[in-house]
Amino acid sequence: MPQFTIRPARTDDVVGIQALIQPMVDQNILLGKGLVVLYEAVQEFVVAETPDGDLVGCGALHVLWRDLGEVRTIASSPAVRGQGVGHAMLERLMVDARELGLERLFCLTFETEFFGRHGFRAVDEQVVDTETYREMLHSPDAGTAEFLDLPWVKPNTLGNTRMILRL
Numbered sequence: 001m002p003q004f005t006i007r008p009a010r011t012d013d014v015v016g017i018q019a020l021i022q023p024m025v026d027q028n029i030l031l032g033k034g035l036v037v038l039y040e041a042v043q044e045f046v047v048a049e050t051p052d053g054d055l056v057g058c059g060a061l062h063v064l065w066r067d068l069g070e071v072r073t074i075a076s077s078p079a080v081r082g083q084g085v086g087h088a089m090l091e092r093l094m095v096d097a098r099e100l101g102l103e104r105l106f107c108l109t110f111e112t113e114f115f116g117r118h119g120f121r122a123v124d125e126q127v128v129d130t131e132t133y134r135e136m137l138h139s140p141d142a143g144t145a146e147f148l149d150l151p152w153v154k155p156n157t158l159g160n161t162r163m164i165l166r167l
């Protein structure tokens with residue numbers, strides 16, 4: 001059973017986060033993120049760290065709208081999978097989401113059982129109204145484009161399931 005703590009990410013973690021997720025980016029499981037994107041998003045991330053200081057997991061909470069957030073880039077190192085690291089990170093992101101005043105959390109994933117165990121349910125329809133959807137089209141963020149299901153990101157999202165959790 002690994003010992004680990006979950007804490008907010010620091011800028012020093014960013015190179016390690018990129019190294020952790022890169023194999024999953026190569027397998028098209030996660031959306032690839034350049035270092036500058038990760039530095040700019042560092043306050044969105046939590047990491048899981050062992051007592052020796054090894055980074056064994058990461059996960060991010062991105063705000064999409066007043067009541068709506070998205071879990072992004074949640075991953076644990078293959079060596080520690082199935083030992084509660086993913087669960088602990090997701091629980092922390094859910095606490096952070098409630099503190100921010102969010103009411104719903106979205107995710108786009110192949111890991112439907114993992115998210116399902118935490119209360120996420122698959123959705124087919126858009127989860128925002130038409131007016132909000134139109135406003136969100138102004139976002140330059142690639143993840144938001146995936147949320148909006150825009151045609152140019154469809155190759156990235158093939159086979160993924162859209163899921164939502166009411167907090």
Ligand SMILES: CC(=O)SCCNC(=O)CCNC(=O)[C@H](O)C(C)(C)COP(=O)(O)OP(=O)(O)OC[C@H]1O[C@@H](n2cnc3c(N)ncnc32)[C@H](O)[C@@H]1OP(=O)(O)O
Nearest residue numbers: 072073074075076081082083084085086087107109113114
């Ligand atoms: C929105 C997005 O970010 S989508 C992308 C999601 N990430 C990926 O697809 C990347 C690849 N996958 C991963 O990195 C991991 O598999 C994750 C992040 C999905 C899950 O991380 P893990 O550290 O394995 O999670 P955790 O150990 O808490 O749970 C995994 C399973 O182990 C089991 N488990 C949990 N804790 C324990 C424990 N203490 N002892 C034994 N088994 C356990 C659970 O049954 C769980 O099963 P489930 O996935 O069906 O719910």
